[in-house]
Amino acid sequence: MNVEKTAAIVGVGLIGSAWSVAFARAGWRVQMYDERAAACEAYGAWADATWDAMVAHKLVTAADARAARQRVTLCSTLPDALDGACYVQESAAETVEVKTSLFSQLDGLIGKDTIIGSSSSGIPGSAFTEECKHRGRMLICHPVNPPHLIPLVELVPTPWTDPEVVEKARGIMTAIGQTPILVRKEIGGFVLNRLQGALLNEAWALYEDGVASLDDIDATVRDGLGLRWEFMGPFETIDLNAPGGISDYASRFRRMYSEMNNGRKKGPWPDDVIKRADEDRAALLSRSQLKPRSEWRDGYLMDLVAFRKGMKRD
Numbered sequence: 088m089n090v091e092k093t094a095a096i097v098g099v100g101l102i103g104s105a106w107s108v109a110f111a112r113a114g115w116r117v118q119m120y121d122e123r124a125a126a127c128e129a130y131g132a133w134a135d136a137t138w139d140a141m142v143a144h145k146l147v148t149a150a151d152a153r154a155a156r157q158r159v160t161l162c163s164t165l166p167d168a169l170d171g172a173c174y175v176q177e178s179a180a181e182t183v184e185v186k187t188s189l190f191s192q193l194d195g196l197i198g199k200d201t202i203i204g205s206s207s208s209g210i211p212g213s214a215f216t217e218e219c220k221h222r223g224r225m226l227i228c229h230p231v232n233p234p235h236l237i238p239l240v241e242l243v244p245t246p247w248t249d250p251e252v253v254e255k256a257r258g259i260m261t262a263i264g265q266t267p268i269l270v271r272k273e274i275g276g277f278v279l280n281r282l283q284g285a286l287l288n289e290a291w292a293l294y295e296d297g298v299a300s301l302d303d304i305d306a307t308v309r310d311g312l313g314l315r316w317e318f319m320g321p322f323e324t325i326d327l328n329a330p331g332g333i334s335d336y337a338s339r340f341r342r343m344y345s346e347m348n349n350g351r352k353k354g355p356w357p358d359d360v361i362k363r364a365d366e367d368r369a370a371l372l373s374r375s376q377l378k379p380r381s382e383w384r385d386g387y388l389m390d391l392v393a394f395r396k397g398m399k400r401d
């Protein structure tokens with residue numbers, strides 16, 4: 088067995104399943120485990136449909152897809168899944184209790200150099216690895232759903248993660264085609280969800296205050312900001328939005344942005360506003376169409392990924 092390229096995935100849900108495609112596509116053997124037999128039973132049909140769709144969207148050849156699919160094994164015990172794995176991607180439920188108990192089990196089972204990355208969306212690793220003997224080899228490797236189509240991974244070390252382990256995790260993620268970024272300090276929501284949260288909080292506030300309709304707020308991102316954001320971030324965007332670059336942009340607009348910040352709303356989105364947004368969305372998309380529309384989104388995403396593969400980026 089090639090230990091160098093064997094990953095264990097613990098939790099065969101939405102994210103664990105997608106991770107299996109990312110690893111297997113890159114030539115890794117994948118050993119999967121879930122405590123629920125039903126999750127493993129559902130995996131086969133999901134994987135077949137996913138690989139078929141990737142072939143149809145020209146993201147992989149049929150022969151490569153078949154070979155990759157065969158590199159994935161479903162295991163009936165956690166030790167079987169960990170056997171010979173140099174890397175574990177924990178993808179179980181997002182609660183401190185589940186992750187604490189699972190990491191304590193993994194701590195007693197992993198090989199001497201094995202690294203464990205957690206898919207945690209927002210719980211920092213220090214909340215569930217502190218008591219582990221091998222805590223220096225544990226960190227967050229937070230993907231974006233679905234990781235086989237969206238490459239970004241946030242590496243979030245705990246205060247006790249060995250810096251060498253962070254570099255190894257970065258190497259593994261890069262080798263399988265992901266784009267790792269480093270979150271230098273533990274912070275709720277990490278970077279991605281904090282950025283998404285800033286936009287979402289503002290979108291809810293604008294909607295609540297009746298500044299624009301829900302559909303027009305979506306259009307502002309879809310047909311406005313989002314076009315540039317598909318291939319550049321906020322800093323590169325503003326660097327190119329003033330003749331003298333980022334400092335020129337800041338001198339022209341920082342007062343405007345600072346004044347906007349002063350009026351910012353805090354606190355959770357109100358129930359009555361959520362109810363109204365739900366009705367507005369239902370008028371645009373019947374609730375029975377949520378699943379087909381999600382499939383439409385995934386198809387669009389695959390076309391976009393295929394387009395980006397052929398795009399000259401620098």
Ligand SMILES: NC(=O)c1ccc[n+]([C@@H]2O[C@H](COP(=O)([O-])OP(=O)(O)OC[C@H]3O[C@@H](n4cnc5c(N)ncnc54)[C@H](O)[C@@H]3O)[C@@H](O)[C@H]2O)c1
Nearest residue numbers: 098100101102121122123126178179180181206207208232
């Ligand atoms: N859904 C997303 O958009 C998203 C995006 C990025 C990261 N994440 C994170 O990924 C992780 C998994 O999320 P998901 O959306 O795949 O959830 P999910 O509910 O679809 O899957 C979780 C799976 O873990 C299994 N599980 C729970 N406890 C287990 C244990 N002790 N041992 C083995 N298996 C166990 C469950 O049976 C389930 O099948 C979470 O930490 C989540 O926050 C989710």
